[in-house]
Amino acid sequence: MFYRRQAFMTVVAAATLAAGAAFAQPDGKALFGQNCSACHQANGKGIHGAFPALAGDLFVAGPPETVASVVLNGRGGMPTFGKDLSNEDIAAILTYVRGSWGNHAGPLSPKMIESARNPGNRQDDALKMQAH
């Protein structure tokens, strides 16, 4: 039951997000606090042996598509955010990450995030998230 219900709700959520995005500029710091700080910590220093530091991280300052792709598709212990956050939200979060805690990389635009979205089977796989 959960599998299809989740899929259904994601569609609703995505529609709501898209509608909201036209009105307000998302706040990268707040969104990072909400979605990422549980693991990477609010100061971006992470937790040794579990969650990598994003402060002073070379990967974060790297090519936009590679950075965006980790957030969109997940990797290892890093969850998939492609279905839950809009391009605007992810752009704002990564712009904040790339410009905070001593990082000095340029901002990312929602367009860059859109072009990093992978329409392949990873997205279908993400839908399989279900209760146990």
Add this chain to the structure above:
Amino acid sequence: MTSSLDSLSRRAFIERLGGVGGTGLVMAGMSALGFGIESRAATPPSLSGGGGKKIVVLGSGVAGLTSAYELSKAGYDVTLLEARDRIGGRSYTARKGTKLTELGGEAQTCAFDEGHYINPGPWRIPYHHRGYLHYAKTFEVPMELFNNDNDHSYVYFAKGSGPLAGKAIRKQEIAADTRGYATEMLAKQVNQGALDQDFSKGDKELFLSYLRSEGYLTGKDFKYIGSEGRGWAVDRGAGLNPGVPSTPYALSDILQSDTWATLKSVSDFDQQRTMFQPVGGMDQLPAGFVRHLKPTIIHKSHVVEKISQDADKVQVHYVDGKGHRGVVTADYCICTIPLSVLRGIDIQVSDPFKKAVSGVSYAPVGKIGIQMKRRFWEEDHAIYGGHVYFDNPDIGSIALPSTGWLGNKGVLLGYYQFGANAAKISAKRLAERQAFAVAEGQKVFPQYAENAESAFSIAWHRVQYNLGGWAEWNTDNRRDSYPILNEPDGRIYLAGEHLSYLTGWQEGGIESAWQQIGKLHKRVHA
């Protein structure tokens, strides 16, 4: 009647399954279609003649315990190393005094009353998880039913529209009305001959009878006017009280509310109504294993830091609770450490093996148990067990306990979320998580907030030695990494829920252990 045409089309069907879902589906399909091939083991491999060969088992979840128990029974010399100061891994129960500090989190001590508990990890056992039930029976662990679906429970969907949005609606009302209207419409069409080409004459009548029965349709025009099963407006009683039937919702109101999304013709195979739970908590099965293992086998508070191997032996380097370092040398290693943790451990394996370990995602998962001063869901709402479904994925569902019926207090599950939603809720402080859960529960039960006494929450992705709820394979790494990890690398065998098609179930850990120790045993006797 079995004609060659029948078996031909059955084969064609099976081949198509193979195209879609690989051999696993083919096996399941063959078994289902009566070819008699079991895709899964029902009992442990029978091993004997271990001959004192030394095996080191890493981790004391169900996979590690199964390995240690079966191997030592077969005469192997087993040593089990467990990082935590308790046995059981994810098979875990929080009760009075249980302590947990998540990575980056505050210290938490469970303050439930004596006798009350929450299972923060696994909590229900499908009836076809034969490995789990085998050990429950072997170790005489008392089991009770877990109510996985309750008609009288609520659905609370706030994102739809119309008069039913944002209201707690009984699931039985949604089910009766949605199916009543759907069957009415279909029956009318069929009756008027709209689908005649799809039926032989006799089948059409039978189909109409089915629709009438399924939807509680009445009269010559197959009308849905409600059904007793959706509940009464005024309950029947003694004497002069015949009861007042309830009135169906309007179809349009149901459709717009989205609540129909909770209906399925039948639940997924691993989510059906009849489920079990161990009496007293999920840690009771690990306790059963421990009762049947020599006490010298298990070494708690031994954190594995490094695994190396050469042509003859495997060496496991650990640090114990007092900070002392040591090495266990063995002939073989069964490693059940979750891949999310193993990827951070120095392990001497081939590059492709190492890469396969690192590539697998783990699900962020969050749960909260809340102790309530009284069982208002039973006393005031007549809901005994089951789940309240939300369309807010930050809550997912509330689950009412399938134990302690009609008692005074109770611990319910206040949320169960996954993925990005679990990541989000886990960023909150403990008190905020509780406040969030209570505010949402209050929308369904007016008695919720005033009865909430204390809470115990968990975010598995932030739990040391787990770093995630369960492995989440995608099509790519199931194909590329999974087969590599199912084979030993030298003297090291992996086992655990992650090495099964039953990921996220204890059964996956148990059956994976059976498979790997079976392979090991064969090799020793080759």
